[in-house]
Amino acid sequence: MADMQVDILIIGAGPAGLAAAIAAREDGIESILVLEREKEPGGILRQCIHNGFGLHRFEEELTGPEYALRDICRARELDIEIQCGTTVLSVSPDRVVTCVSPETGFRRIQAKAVILAMGCRERPRGALCTPGTRCAGIYSAGTAQRFVNLEGFMPGRRVVILGSGDIGLIMARRMTLQGAKVLACVEIMPYSSGLNRNIVQCLQDYDIPLYLSHTVTDIRGKERLEGVTVSRVDDRRNPVPGTEIDFECDTLLLSCGLIPENELSLGAGVQLSPATSGAIVNDSFETSVPGIFACGNVLHVHDLVDHVSNESFRAGHAAAAFVRSVPGEASFISVEDGDGVRGTVPQKIRRNADANVSLMFRPAAVYRNSTAVVSCGDRVIMKKKAMIYTPGEMAVLELKKEQIQSMEGDSITVRIERS
Amino acid sequence: MEQVITCINCPVGCRMTVHLSDAGEFLSVTGNTCPRGARYARQECTMPERMITAVIPVEGSACPLSVKTATPVPKKMIRDVMAALSSVRVSLPVSAGDVILHDVLGTGSDIIATRNLP
Numbered sequence: 001m002a003d004m005q006v007d008i009l010i011i012g013a014g015p016a017g018l019a020a021a022i023a024a025r026e027d028g029i030e031s032i033l034v035l036e037r038e039k040e041p042g043g044i045l046r047q048c049i050h051n052g053f054g055l056h057r058f059e060e061e062l063t064g065p066e067y068a069l070r071d072i073c074r075a076r077e078l079d080i081e082i083q084c085g086t087t088v089l090s091v092s093p094d095r096v097v098t099c100v101s102p103e104t105g106f107r108r109i110q111a112k113a114v115i116l117a118m119g120c121r122e123r124p125r126g127a128l129c130t131p132g133t134r135c136a137g138i139y140s141a142g143t144a145q146r147f148v149n150l151e152g153f154m155p156g157r158r159v160v161i162l163g164s165g166d167i168g169l170i171m172a173r174r175m176t177l178q179g180a181k182v183l184a185c186v187e188i189m190p191y192s193s194g195l196n197r198n199i200v201q202c203l204q205d206y207d208i209p210l211y212l213s214h215t216v217t218d219i220r221g222k223e224r225l226e227g228v229t230v231s232r233v234d235d236r237r238n239p240v241p242g243t244e245i246d247f248e249c250d251t252l253l254l255s256c257g258l259i260p261e262n263e264l265s266l267g268a269g270v271q272l273s274p275a276t277s278g279a280i281v282n283d284s285f286e287t288s289v290p291g292i293f294a295c296g297n298v299l300h301v302h303d304l305v306d307h308v309s310n311e312s313f314r315a316g317h318a319a320a321a322f323v324r325s326v327p328g329e330a331s332f333i334s335v336e337d338g339d340g341v342r343g344t345v346p347q348k349i350r351r352n353a354d355a356n357v358s359l360m361f362r363p364a365a366v367y368r369n370s371t372a373v374v375s376c377g378d379r380v381i382m383k384k385k386a387m388i389y390t391p392g393e394m395a396v397l398e399l400k401k402e403q404i405q406s407m408e409g410d411s412i413t414v415r416i417e418r419s
Numbered sequence: 420m421e422q423v424i425t426c427i428n429c430p431v432g433c434r435m436t437v438h439l440s441d442a443g444e445f446l447s448v449t450g451n452t453c454p455r456g457a458r459y460a461r462q463e464c465t466m467p468e469r470m471i472t473a474v475i476p477v478e479g480s481a482c483p484l485s486v487k488t489a490t491p492v493p494k495k496m497i498r499d500v501m502a503a504l505s506s507v508r509v510s511l512p513v514s515a516g517d518v519i520l521h522d523v524l525g526t527g528s529d530i531i532a533t534r535n536l537p
Binding site for chain 2: 046063069151197388
């Protein structure tokens, strides 16, 4: 039934898909196809023109397009086929990928292994329960970033930003430098989830006020946004009457979190984790469906692209190993979230893991001078102390393969202990 | 003279108090927990610098050109550098790393392209 066959098919040519493709080709896999919806590879990095990328991987500070270009050039050197302008419609559990593009029309491609690398999307207005009218002028921060940086349009002149995630902060500065007036950045939590560096260099540098424990309680405008009302919230995040501040603005940007984009994964029967909204994977980044792998922000939302690349190299190597050999029945150790820990990836580790495994998770709150502990029953396997564990920064614990191979129980638990 | 700043080097975000002479010279810093914090405090309170990134419209291209300063420039010059960029004309093709403007406003920093535009 398939129109063509490949060994490894990768969905998405952002940093995750590119790294996975490079790793698989370096392992000697000849038949690799990367499908990309946009007209160029690079993913979200294309619109992230600010610097700060690559410090871990390249030990220098690059802008997003520069970081992407390094992987694109490497992929070209390795003669990896990337088909842009191609939208994947579905993935079946037996790894038949259906896609369309203007050049090649409708195709079915049978792959020996599929790597899901579709990234994430922003939480939209509909998921935020914001009141008010449905007028124009309300954008997710990333959409505005695309308009300004890739398409050369300014979405508005007087701006309020809801949410203080890094994209919102970065856009506060971008809009200001492009001549807009950013009136306020409004955060419902008592702290910002953005980097300190972005609070200082994107808000404070331009005297943009950050309203913590505040949210938008009214949106006004018929055709176009005319203004928003911002109110303080109590410790249960309910608006406090009498604390309203009105802002006259034509633009509201939403920076309220990212969600892995898993529609295709669900169609393939891939099991998702409620904690990460991404696939449940083992230490080789294989999902619950054999031969389907996931890496990057489609698996769990990262803070740093460097970590996306490193994870995706591992996924690429694992997919290469999968197409080379028929794996035997594996026996797994499950990984559980303990106190203070959310969304540990991978959720399963093969008992005979052939490499070290990075356990990645998000702290559930801010813990200062605390210790992350991995235990198997009563036995502590490893401890890592840090000055701070915070939800804004993914924590990583590296388990040695010898530690894994000598484990006796069926599960391990990751938790944070206050000291 | 005292100035309170937040360290940006890591998520700990130490609140540091920087002591400056009346002439604005760095005297000492407290509240930092590592040498990187002290270095940042001295720099930020005496000669703050920023990398600037921006996009420039390009005739004949639907997509603007992303650019950056090759090195950080004085923070107080951000607006001036942006203004200087607004009058730059770019002709295609451009490759990442190409110098778009030499020594912008005498800062010693070039403006360079961060992407290819064919």
